[in-house]
Amino acid sequence: MKVRIALTMLCVISLGALAFADLKAPKQATAGEGITITASDGGELLLYGPGGASKRKVSAGEVQIPGEEVRAAGHYIAVMGDSSADFYVVAAKPSTLNFLARPSRVPVSRPDAISGVAFVFDDFKNLVQKPAAVKFDLSVKSAAATSRSVETKNGIAYTRMPSASKEGAAQFVASVPGGTPVRRVVQQVASDACDLHMKAQKTEKAIVVETDPIKDCSGNAVPDGTIVTFTEVTDKGRSTVDARIKRGTAKAELPLAASGTISVASGVVTGNELHIGGGQ
Amino acid sequence: MRNWIVVVLLASLFIAYAAEKVGPSVELNASAAQPRQVEDVTEKAITRDYANAWKIMETALNENRTDQLGGGFAGIAQDKLQKRVEDQRTSNLRTRIIDRGHKLEAIFYSPEGSALQVRDTAQLEIEYLDGSSVVHREQVTQSYLALLTVGEDRWKVRVLEEVPRS
Numbered sequence: 001m002k003v004r005i006a007l008t009m010l011c012v013i014s015l016g017a018l019a020f021a022d023l024k025a026p027k028q029a030t031a032g033e034g035i036t037i038t039a040s041d042g043g044e045l046l047l048y049g050p051g052g053a054s055k056r057k058v059s060a061g062e063v064q065i066p067g068e069e070v071r072a073a074g075h076y077i078a079v080m081g082d083s084s085a086d087f088y089v090v091a092a093k094p095s096t097l098n099f100l101a102r103p104s105r106v107p108v109s110r111p112d113a114i115s116g117v118a119f120v121f122d123d124f125k126n127l128v129q130k131p132a133a134v135k136f137d138l139s140v141k142s143a144a145a146t147s148r149s150v151e152t153k154n155g156i157a158y159t160r161m162p163s164a165s166k167e168g169a170a171q172f173v174a175s176v177p178g179g180t181p182v183r184r185v186v187q188q189v190a191s192d193a194c195d196l197h198m199k200a201q202k203t204e205k206a207i208v209v210e211t212d213p214i215k216d217c218s219g220n221a222v223p224d225g226t227i228v229t230f231t232e233v234t235d236k237g238r239s240t241v242d243a244r245i246k247r248g249t250a251k252a253e254l255p256l257a258a259s260g261t262i263s264v265a266s267g268v269v270t271g272n273e274l275h276i277g278g279g280q
Numbered sequence: 281m282r283n284w285i286v287v288v289l290l291a292s293l294f295i296a297y298a299a300e301k302v303g304p305s306v307e308l309n310a311s312a313a314q315p316r317q318v319e320d321v322t323e324k325a326i327t328r329d330y331a332n333a334w335k336i337m338e339t340a341l342n343e344n345r346t347d348q349l350g351g352g353f354a355g356i357a358q359d360k361l362q363k364r365v366e367d368q369r370t371s372n373l374r375t376r377i378i379d380r381g382h383k384l385e386a387i388f389y390s391p392e393g394s395a396l397q398v399r400d401t402a403q404l405e406i407e408y409l410d411g412s413s414v415v416h417r418e419q420v421t422q423s424y425l426a427l428l429t430v431g432e433d434r435w436k437v438r439v440l441e442e443v444p445r446s
Contacts, residue, residue, distance in 0.1 A: 052363055052364050079408060119395075125359070155427075158390075
């Protein structure tokens with residue numbers, strides 16, 4: 001009888017121990033910092049996370065999970081026997097940026113022409129979901145830099161900036177405090193021609209037309225290779241010649257005519273008109 | 281009569297194939313995307329490619345295979361998944377996800393149209409396995425932040441992070 005009572009008590013104690021077998025983990029941890037899980041009993045601890053999985057034998061008490069096993073942000077679950085404990089790992093402090101700058105080539109003096117998108121990550125390539133300040137700087141040599149500080153939302157900071165009035169390679173830099181700045185180059189080129197002006201000269205075989213040096217409204221030379229269209233309208237019909245800017249000007253030969261009109265255009269910009277005839 | 285049986289059989293096979301191919305149900309609401317509006321064609325592509333990525337991930341985690349990951353994932357997300365699957369294989373662990381569907385909300389679409397961020401509310405039943413034994417099972421409504429970038433022929437998941445439940 002005594003043996004039966006002792007066995008029953010032993011069973012009750014064992015079942016009680018099983019019922020109380022427990023795992024405890026903090027609700028939240030920081031990536032790469034390691035955590036402590038408390039196990040009320042020894043056994044095999046399984047850990048499933050977004051960037052790994054592991055199995056280890058542990059004794060009752062505190063189980064140290066090293067930082068390298070909890071580098072990935074997200075949901076983790078620890079399982080031992082019938083017990084489980086879950087926790088979230090959140091990103092560490094911002095340290096690196098992925099930076100998209102568009103476009104790579106842009107005309108000068110255009111409002112909101114350049115866009116910058118920065119994705120903020122920690123040292124372990126986790127997107128930092130907490131708000132962080134990202135600084136965007138856009139500068140061209142010999143002109144003042146334009147700066148803007150933007151707070152991230154869900155790990156992303158976004159800005160639009162105007163292009164500068166001077167042409168050249170603009171340095172577009174994004175940075176977070178304590179991180180390495182990321183640099184992109186945006187080539188700022190002359191905008192559309194401004195005050196497009198040509199002159200004409202009659203020769204024995206043709207009318208030679210040539211523009212003055214072609215510049216945009218900020219005084220930047222429109223790049224060589226840009227197409228300039230000369231159009232001659234006479235009573236015999238219309239003649240059009242596309243010429244490329246070469247060393248700052250564009251030049252073409254049009255058919256001889258006794259009278260008519262010559263016009264010049266580059267893109268959407270039209271220049272002056274010349275009238276042929278009357279001794280011109 | 282025989283022709284009808286063949287037609288019905290073929291139709292059933294096609295439906296089964298299509299269901300298998302499409303993956304979990306994904307609904308996308310792109311009305312709040314900033315700063316660029318999501319085009320209709322992009323919405324359809326995101327829905328299709330995100331579903332495909334989840335299907336690939338579910339297969340990878342259940343079968344401990346990494347060979348298909350590149351079809352739906354890129355960059356950081358692919359690296360992390362690869363590591364997780366390799367670890368699972370080493371420890372003889374598996375994760376089985378029974379996917380009940382995803383509701384996506386587009387929250388950021390980059391100005392040049394190459395990156396899109398969504399918040400995903402997923403209904404999942406997850407089984408954690410040690411060998412072939414289920415050691416833990418849970419039904420969750422889990423929120424994810426996903427960043428997709430456009431590749432040669434499809435959108436791929438570049439970041440996939442769970443958002444802590446509040």
